[in-house]
Each structure stands twice: as structure tokens, then as C-alpha cells.
Amino acid sequence: MVLPTPVPYGGPMSETVAVIGGSMTKFGQRESWIRELLAEAGQACLADAGVPSDAVEHLYVSNMASGEFEGQTGVMNALAHDLGLIPAYSQRVDQTSASGGAGIYAAWQSIASGASEMTLLVGGEKMTHRSTAESTDIIASIAHPAEYKHGVTLPSFAGLTARMYLDRFDAPRESLARVAVKNHENGTRNEKAQFQKEITVEKALDSPIIADPLRLYDFCPVTDGSAALLFCPVEVAEEYADDYVVLSGVGGATDTHVVHEREDPTTMGGVVDSSDQAFEMADLDPDDIDVAELHDMFTILEFLQMEGIGFAEKGRAWEHAMDGRTKIDGDRPINPSGGLKSKGHPLGASGVAQAYEIYEQLMGEAGERQVSADTGLACNVGGFGNCVTTAIFEANQ
Amino acid sequence: MTMDAYRYEDGSISYPGHPRGRDGSAPTETIDLSEYTGEVLTWTTSTATPPGVREPNTLAIVEFDVDGESVRALGQTTTDEIEIGTTVTPVYVEELREAGVGLKDADGPQEWDGYRFEPV
Numbered sequence: 001m002v003l004p005t006p007v008p009y010g011g012p013m014s015e016t017v018a019v020i021g022g023s024m025t026k027f028g029q030r031e032s033w034i035r036e037l038l039a040e041a042g043q044a045c046l047a048d049a050g051v052p053s054d055a056v057e058h059l060y061v062s063n064m065a066s067g068e069f070e071g072q073t074g075v076m077n078a079l080a081h082d083l084g085l086i087p088a089y090s091q092r093v094d095q096t097s098a099s100g101g102a103g104i105y106a107a108w109q110s111i112a113s114g115a116s117e118m119t120l121l122v123g124g125e126k127m128t129h130r131s132t133a134e135s136t137d138i139i140a141s142i143a144h145p146a147e148y149k150h151g152v153t154l155p156s157f158a159g160l161t162a163r164m165y166l167d168r169f170d171a172p173r174e175s176l177a178r179v180a181v182k183n184h185e186n187g188t189r190n191e192k193a194q195f196q197k198e199i200t201v202e203k204a205l206d207s208p209i210i211a212d213p214l215r216l217y218d219f220c221p222v223t224d225g226s227a228a229l230l231f232c233p234v235e236v237a238e239e240y241a242d243d244y245v246v247l248s249g250v251g252g253a254t255d256t257h258v259v260h261e262r263e264d265p266t267t268m269g270g271v272v273d274s275s276d277q278a279f280e281m282a283d284l285d286p287d288d289i290d291v292a293e294l295h296d297m298f299t300i301l302e303f304l305q306m307e308g309i310g311f312a313e314k315g316r317a318w319e320h321a322m323d324g325r326t327k328i329d330g331d332r333p334i335n336p337s338g339g340l341k342s343k344g345h346p347l348g349a350s351g352v353a354q355a356y357e358i359y360e361q362l363m364g365e366a367g368e369r370q371v372s373a374d375t376g377l378a379c380n381v382g383g384f385g386n387c388v389t390t391a392i393f394e395a396n397q
Numbered sequence: 398m399t400m401d402a403y404r405y406e407d408g409s410i411s412y413p414g415h416p417r418g419r420d421g422s423a424p425t426e427t428i429d430l431s432e433y434t435g436e437v438l439t440w441t442t443s444t445a446t447p448p449g450v451r452e453p454n455t456l457a458i459v460e461f462d463v464d465g466e467s468v469r470a471l472g473q474t475t476t477d478e479i480e481i482g483t484t485v486t487p488v489y490v491e492e493l494r495e496a497g498v499g500l501k502d503a504d505g506p507q508e509w510d511g512y513r514f515e516p517v
Contacts, residue, residue, distance in 0.1 A: 159441030
């Protein structure tokens with residue numbers, strides 16, 4: 001048993017944080033409960049890296065609402081015990097739908113500060129045993145009470161914003177359908193995605209209205225699943241592997257709790273600020289990014305993030321979708337994993353799963369959906385842009 | 398019942414009010430938006446609503462002009478016959494959604510009454 005070495009305040013700083021392992025469970029409707037999902041991904045991640053349990057010094061568990069969904073709290077303690085990580089420091093990270101990205105931020109802090117030399121991050125959520133209405137209410141409880149009493153849901157925020165975007169920028173309704181079609185097509189190449197079927201523009205445009213002008217295929221499903229990543233300093237990574245991925249930039253920012261108080265509802269300030277931070281830290285620009293995983297909980301979010309990050313000019317991301325530039329064979333593929341739209345959205349897992357896809361792409365292990373990439377970006381959005389994290393990864397060679 | 402917005406030291410107004418404004422300044426007065434008319438900026442009709450919420454549920458973001466200062470509010474509408482640019486006024490209703498049916502307790506801090514927007 002190797003005990004973690006306590007690092008005093010002001011301990012050594014690691015210049016570079018590496019990712020040396022990753023995993024993801026099958027997303028979808030699972031019989032497993034939250035503890036089992038987290039343990040499945042956590043074990044697979046350690047096995048992927050070839051790192052023993054007793055080397056883990058910090059454990060972060062990204063999870064939004066296991067208490068509300070399942071009545072199970074204290075999931076970080078449960079996972080530390082179940083994986084044999086005792087006495088590693090453990091902490092649950094909740095930043096609603098951005099819990100996974102916040103976990104990446106926490107893991108980066110733990111390594112970069114010198115507090116840990118091996119940090120395991122596991123994100124997960126168990127949702128499908130609840131009805132869609134119950135899940136919607138749990139998620140809507142993040143809203144301000146002045147919004148909640150009107151029956152506001154996250155999909156209704158998307159409908160309000162999509163109408164404003166389409167009207168202001170004269171974007172065709174079809175452009176949103178094309179996001180759904182692209183991400184469903186990508187999902188067919190991902191055996192762990194919840195949906196494995198292609199759809200057509202016509203099918204998306206004819207599907208039932210959920211939050212006018214958005215329809216069923218503009219929304220991600222309710223999902224069970226878990227994903228994990230293993231972080232350490234580059235010097236430690238080289239003890240375990242020749243190839244690994246470097247977390248070269250990370251940023252996090254918060255926007256208003258009350259969504260309608262934003263100066264421009266079609267601009268997600270948290271996306272702008274967090275991506276600016278990540279690019280500055282990585283010393284890169286948007287044009288340097290080869291592949292990205294964006295938080296397409298709703299199709300309109302793919303446009304808002306592309307514009308906030310700088311992949312597209314304000315009001316023109318829809319043109320990229322219409323021109324096929326974000327497809328897997330386009331000039332900058334967006335959501336090759338299938339995105340939340342097709343892969344699924346187990347709240348606390350999603351940000352970790354986004355980064356896992358980038359990890360797989362940069363390691364050259366993405367199989368049928370492999371793209372040519374040396375740099376990748378993951379943007380994880382909580383609420384309707386309320387809390388956002390952006391992470392930039394680079395292959396080490 | 399009033400629909401109170403807060404004006405802050407820097408002149409900005411928010412609805413709902415907060416202990417501090419966006420620049421950290423303290424509130425100086427309340428403004429009852431139910432005495433004003435506003436313009437619909439955007440709207441949606443939600444068909445997948447949570448427990449206790451009417452279905453369908455039409456919602457709008459409305460912008461008010463208070464002495465040249467803009468302030469917005471989000472709320473239910475009394476009709477789905479609205480468009481971007483429709484002028485509306487707030488009308489009071491005792492129960493916007495059924496209390497205590499969803500995640501929140503009926504007798505907790507959540508208020509259940511409020512204002513819907515009605516075209517003028």
C-alpha cells in the first residue's frame with residue numbers, strides 16, 4: 001500500500017498535466033445503479049492506464065443529482081471504497097450538467113498544484129428509472145424560483161433562444177435539423193452511444209414539437225452512464241506510457257442564474273469567458289483546434305458554443321452546419337462521438353465523456369469515427385449556459 | 398401582490414431583484430412592473446412540462462422600458478396568440494403551477510402565484 005504523500009500549502013507546481021487513461025460505459029438505459037455505473041467506469045479507466053488502485057491520491061466524482069434521482073448521496077465515498085482507493089482524498093463535484101467539466105477543472109487543480117500525483121475523475125448519473133416529467137423537474141430545479149414557478153424547463157429555454165436566433169440571424173430552421181442529423185450519423189459509429197440510428201432532415205422537421213420551434217430530434221435523451229479519466233504530471237505519465245494526452249488549457253466561468261437577465265440571450269458568456277481562459281493557457285487560437293466536443297443538449301447549443309468559442313462568427317454558425325463543415329469529414333468535426341444528442345446525456349458523466357472522446361481521438365483510438373487531430377477541445381455547459389468549462393487537449397507527440 | 402424589480406445604485410434594473418446588482422452595487426428602490434406594458438422578445442410553447450405545470454405551457458421573455466432603462470422578465474402567457482413584438486401587460490394569477498406536485502414542497506420557500514403576460 002502506497003500512502004499519498006501530503007503536500008504542504010505552496011507545494012511544487014507541475015507545469016504540465018497529462019491524461020494517461022480513460023473509459024466510458026455504454027450509455028443508455030442501464031440496469032445498473034449509480035454506484036455500479038461509477039465503479040464500472042473507474043475500474044476500466046485504471047485498467048486502461050495500467051495504474052494500480054493504491055497509486056490514486058485524489059478521487060473526484062462528477063455527479064449532479066444522485067440524491068434526487070436515486071436517494072444515494074456520498075457517492076465519492078462509496079466509489080473510493082468500492083475501488084479500493086482508501087485513504088485517497090475524495091470529493092463530489094456538482095456543477096449541474098457541467099459537473100464533468102468542473103471535475104476536469106478540479107483534477108487539473110489537484111495535479112497542477114502538486115497536491116496529487118495521480119487523480120482519478122469519474123462522472124456518472126442514473127436517470128432512466130424516473131419518468132421524463134420527473135427528470136425534467138429535477139433538472140428544472142436549478143432555475144431561479146421566479147423562473148421555476150412558471151414551469152420553465154431547460155428545453156423551454158432552448159425554444160425561447162432558438163426562436164430569437166433564427167429570427168435575428170435569418171437562419172433556416174433546417175440548419176438545426178442538420179445538427180441532429182450529423183450527430184445521429186456520428187452516433188452510428190460509436191458503439192457506446194445511446195442511439196445507433198441515422199435520421200433524415202425531413203424526419204427531424206416532422207417530429208413532435210417539444211418547445212416550439214424545437215422538436216423531438218432537437219433534444220438529447222435521458223440517459224444512464226459513466227465515464228472516467230486519469231490525470232497525473234507529465235513526469236509521472238512517462239513512467240506508465242509512451243503516448244498520452246496533455247491537458248494544455250482549462251477554463252471555467254459563470255453566467256447569470258436568471259437566464260433572461262443576460263444582455264444578449266444568444267450569447268453564452270460562460271462559453272466565451274471559459275474558452276478565452278483555456279486558449280490563453282494553452283497559447284492556442286480557435287483555428288488551432290482540429291476536433292471539438294460541444295454540449296449539444298439541444299441543437300441550438302451547438303451554434304451558440306461554436307460562436308462563443310470562436311469557431312464561427314456571431315450569427316453564422318448555422319452556415320457551417322448547412323455547408324457540412326462540422327461533419328466528421330469536414331474541416332473541423334464537431335461531436336464525432338455523436339454528441340449528447342446521440343450518445344446520450346447522463347448529466348454528471350457528459351463533461352467527462354466529452355473529454356474522453358477527445359482523448360480517444362488524440363490517441364488514435366477512435367475507430368470508425370477517427371479524425372485527423374493533434375488538438376481537441378471539449379466545452380461542457382451547465383444549466384442553459386449558467387456554468388461552463390472548456391478544456392483543450394493536445395497529443396504528446 | 399406586486400411584480401417587483403430592483404433598481405441599483407448604478408441605475409440598472411433587474412427582475413427578479415438580487416441583494417446586489419451586476420456591478421456589486423446595492424439596490425436603491427423597487428419598481429412594480431405590473432404597472433407597465435412590455436414587448437415580447439421571444440416566446441415558446443412547451444409541450445413536455447413537469448408535474449403540476451399546465452400543458453401546453455406558453456412562455457415569453459418580455460422587455461419593459463422603465464424611464465429609458467431596459468428590464469426583462471420571463472413568464473407564462475395567457476394565450477398562445479403572440480408573436481415577437483406583441484405588446485403585453487402582466488395580469489395576476491393565484492397559482493401558476495400546482496403547488497407541491499413536483500420536487501419542491503408546497504409550504505417551502507417557493508412562491509406559486511405571480512403574473513402572466515396578456516396581449517394589450
